[in-house]
């Protein structure tokens with residue numbers, strides 16, 4: 001059921017680093033993008049796959065995680081993602097397509113018992129150079145992927161706001177708006 005998949009598909013920031021994600025799995029995720037809508041059907045996205053340890057470590061160094069949890073460092077040492085998919089697009093008109101592709105990949109990963117986090121906060125210049133992204137493209141979003149080894153729960157947002165937080169058991173809580181508060 002789509003609802004079950006959506007509930008499981010949280011943003012995870014700690015992983016079992018011993019679980020590798022092979023290139024073929026990442027290719028299968030990108031293959032799913034072929035069945036999604038695309039602005040003008042231009043199919044203007046390109047995907048850079050990172051699955052080798054050394055390259056993954058270099059990508060990680062260019063990313064920022066959980067900015068709202070100032071006193072914590074994510075992912076914890078030894079709990080890094082096993083792979084990344086960098087979604088690239090030539091023009092700004094394709095940034096909506098980026099969201100569609102990103103969620104499609106995350107749901108594909110969730111279905112396989114994997115998970116991850118979308119990372120919009122990264123050093124674009126250094127990433128472009130590191131991954132030799134062609135000059136006509138810009139990296140727009142990074143998908144960090146792995147086998148999650150932490151618990152993330154959602155809860156109804158109360159008057160104390162929408163900030164995510166960790167409790168004393170290191171469970172990550174994500175407040176979500178009530179449906180009636182989202183409908184105009």
Ligand SMILES: Cc1cc2nc3c(=O)[nH]c(=O)nc-3n(C[C@H](O)[C@H](O)[C@H](O)COP(=O)(O)O)c2cc1C
Pocket residue numbers: 009010011012013064065066067117118119120121122141152164174
């Ligand atoms: C476009 C986009 C960019 C994001 N960028 C980051 C990021 O740079 N670092 C990070 O730790 N989380 C990032 N996130 C994850 C959000 O913080 C997360 O989706 C939000 O806290 C809600 O949690 P949930 O995904 O479990 O529902 C991003 C999410 C989206 C949709």
